Amino acid sequence: MTTFAPFDTVQITEVAGEIFAAMIDGEPGLLFPWTGGPIVLSEPLFAWVEMHDAFSGRVVLSTETSTAHALVRGLLGMTGGEAVSEADLVDAFGEVANVVGGNLKALLPTQGRLTLPVVGRVAPSTEGLTRFDGAALSWCGRPLDITVWRI
Amino acid sequence: MTLAADTFSYVADLVRQRSAIQLAPGKEYLVESRLLPIARQAGAGSVDEYVRELRRLPRPAEHERVVEALTTNETSWFRDVAPFTSLTGHIVPELLGNRPTSTLRVWSAACSTGQEPYSILMAVLESNPALQVQITATDLSEEVLSRARAGRYSQLEINRGLPASHLVRHFTRVGTEWEVSQRLRSMVTFSKHNLLNAPPLGGPFDVVFLRNVLIYFDLATKREVLRRARAVIRPGGYLLLGGAETTLGIDDTWERVAVGRSSVYRRTERRAA
Amino acid sequence: MRALVIDDSRVMRRIIAGTLRTIGYSTSEAGDGREALDLLEAGETYDLACIDWNMPVMDGLEFVTAVRENREWRGLTLMMVTTESEHGQIVRALAAGAHEYLIKPFTPDAIRDKLDLLGLLPIEESV
Numbered sequence: 185m186t187t188f189a190p191f192d193t194v195q196i197t198e199v200a201g202e203i204f205a206a207m208i209d210g211e212p213g214l215l216f217p218w219t220g221g222p223i224v225l226s227e228p229l230f231a232w233v234e235m236h237d238a239f240s241g242r243v244v245l246s247t248e249t250s251t252a253h254a255l256v257r258g259l260l261g262m263t264g265g266e267a268v269s270e271a272d273l274v275d276a277f278g279e280v281a282n283v284v285g286g287n288l289k290a291l292l293p294t295q296g297r298l299t300l301p302v303v304g305r306v307a308p309s310t311e312g313l314t315r316f317d318g319a320a321l322s323w324c325g326r327p328l329d330i331t332v333w334r335i
Numbered sequence: 336m337t338l339a340a341d342t343f344s345y346v347a348d349l350v351r352q353r354s355a356i357q358l359a360p361g362k363e364y365l366v367e368s369r370l371l372p373i374a375r376q377a378g379a380g381s382v383d384e385y386v387r388e389l390r391r392l393p394r395p396a397e398h399e400r401v402v403e404a405l406t407t408n409e410t411s412w413f414r415d416v417a418p419f420t421s422l423t424g425h426i427v428p429e430l431l432g433n434r435p436t437s438t439l440r441v442w443s444a445a446c447s448t449g450q451e452p453y454s455i456l457m458a459v460l461e462s463n464p465a466l467q468v469q470i471t472a473t474d475l476s477e478e479v480l481s482r483a484r485a486g487r488y489s490q491l492e493i494n495r496g497l498p499a500s501h502l503v504r505h506f507t508r509v510g511t512e513w514e515v516s517q518r519l520r521s522m523v524t525f526s527k528h529n530l531l532n533a534p535p536l537g538g539p540f541d542v543v544f545l546r547n548v549l550i551y552f553d554l555a556t557k558r559e560v561l562r563r564a565r566a567v568i569r570p571g572g573y574l575l576l577g578g579a580e581t582t583l584g585i586d587d588t589w590e591r592v593a594v595g596r597s598s599v600y601r602r603t604e605r606r607a608a
Numbered sequence: 609m610r611a612l613v614i615d616d617s618r619v620m621r622r623i624i625a626g627t628l629r630t631i632g633y634s635t636s637e638a639g640d641g642r643e644a645l646d647l648l649e650a651g652e653t654y655d656l657a658c659i660d661w662n663m664p665v666m667d668g669l670e671f672v673t674a675v676r677e678n679r680e681w682r683g684l685t686l687m688m689v690t691t692e693s694e695h696g697q698i699v700r701a702l703a704a705g706a707h708e709y710l711i712k713p714f715t716p717d718a719i720r721d722k723l724d725l726l727g728l729l730p731i732e733e734s735v
Contacts, residue, residue, distance in 0.1 A: 198511045202491050206713040207623070211365070260622065263359050276619040283712050286662075286691025287490070291510065295694055298662060300616075351630060416724050490693065490711050496721035499709035503699050 189316045190239040191288050196319040196330055199287040203280065204323065208258035218320040223327040231277045231303045233285035234335060237296025241316070242333045243285040244308065245277070251326040252277045274303045284330065338363045342386045346370070346401060353402045369404040376551070396550055396579040403547070410450045412497035414546070417597040418575050419458040422542070425594045426573050427459055430541050433571070438467040442540045442567070444530060445548040446472035449483030452523045453515055455544065457501045471537030473528035480525045486515030530560045538567035547577035554585065561586040565602055574600040609730050610653065613637045614644045614671065615660035615689070624658050624689060627716045631723065632730035641666030645674055654684055656728055661690035661701070669704055676705035685726055689714070
């Protein structure tokens with residue numbers, strides 16, 4: 185049933201780990217595989233990019249909106265009680281998806297383009313799409329789901 | 336044990352000025368855990384005490400240790416840049432001038448995960464592509480040595496001070512990682528070694544890199560390590576220490592060589608006092 | 609010293625510019641290669657440009673090529689800052705005239721290390 189899987193869970197986890205270590209946490213070791221069963225989000229935020237090349241696919245990041253806020257605060261070096269603006273939230277969470285997608289794309293044999301990231305409160309439709317292995321992650325105990333689809 | 340607010344802000348300022356890393360409030364635990372071993376070694380009872388003393392009597396070598404301990408764990412390639420410029424601009428041309436052919440032998444002591452010996456190779460081979468180079472690289476930890484032998488680095492690691500031209504010339508991608516070429520790996524031998532024991536095989540050496548190691552030792556140990564290193568360096572051979580390090584006051588059988596801003600010493604034939 | 613940060617992500621520009629300012633640079637920003645060229649053509653001068661690859665209107669590679677074609681801008685050091693990390697892509701960028709290449713994600717000290725290599729670190733204040 186499988187056509188080739190473009191990247192595996194280990195690679196996705198490594199890529200995400202490097203982004204968090206370098207730009208969000210300032211140190212490694214805060215991102216782990218999620219062990220709490222299927223991830224169910226009550227107030228989700230989604231960010232995704234698409235690539236069209238050797239593999240035509242979509243990489244989707246999803247997490248609780250509150251987690252996205254925390255993640256963006258880390259990225260922007262915000263401290264204390266500063267609130268994240270909606271514009272910053274969208275831009276920053278989208279940029280995280282962009283960097284994840286870009287690093288995964290770099291694993292492919294040939295190079296195509298990545299689409300600009302899209303951020304939304306509703307998941308992009310996956311009707312008729314094949315799902316590949318992604319990575320279900322825990323960041324400081326909060327779920328972060330990375331899913332990969334062939335489009 | 337909580338850190339005093341002004342200890343934290345002093346350390347954060349120091350680190351920010353030297354490395355552009357921002358230690359935001361909330362990272363007190365990091366400062367505490369990373370500086371405690373250094374504080375103890377300096378004879379202080381706590382990090383607060385250590386920093387108080389440092390503020391009272393600032394010492395560049397101690398500042399260096401503090402920044403070291405708090406910057407991220409990846410070791411840099413071409414660390415501090417200047418020593419490698421000294422190597423290719425001054426040291427190697429002089430050594431080859433005296434002795435045109437044969438192999439350049441280098442000892443990289445405390446080589447960690449291998450960035451230093453591979454950097455030495457990349458630097459020397461750029462200006463001397465046909466030169467035979469043999470590097471003996473040693474460290475105390477078998478764990479870092481096996482990483483060094485494999486020559487595989489993460490993207491974060493290769494971002495640290497590795498010129499892009501060297502990256503494309505000497506590395507290939509393997510999945511998410513980058514691997515040093517077989518050619519370069521064949522020119523380095525990695526082995527476990529304690530600086531207080533008899534020197535490793537591979538000498539006598541033309542150049543010894545002993546960078547940012549002596550700072551962790553007391554004066555008597557520094558002398559001993561330098562004495563052992565000297566025994567395996569050729570007359571007129573070179574010793575390279577870390578940025579804030581010096582043989583001054585420790586061992587007067589070395590001559591400081593004024594090459595740029597690096598700590599470069601040449602073995603002289605003076606008798607030790 | 610002056611730096612121009614060129615990236616279509618506002619957040620990424622903010623992060624890079626923030627690090628450069630901590631190092632001691634004054635910074636300007638552009639959202640794509642065309643905007644950046646406009647600044648140069650208007651007579652703005654910089655010591656360093658940090659350039660994303662994938663941008664609308666004019667991408668980073670096109671910008672690098674344009675800069676290297678103009679002798680007036682010889683003093684501008686060009687560093688790519690991008691997720692493009694495949695070996696062939698880096699070769700392409702260097703061949704087009706980029707001086708250095710930093711892969712995203714990066715740490716602040718990775719930027720600092722690259723500037724040290726390029727001899728573009730402002731003189732440090734003493735502590």
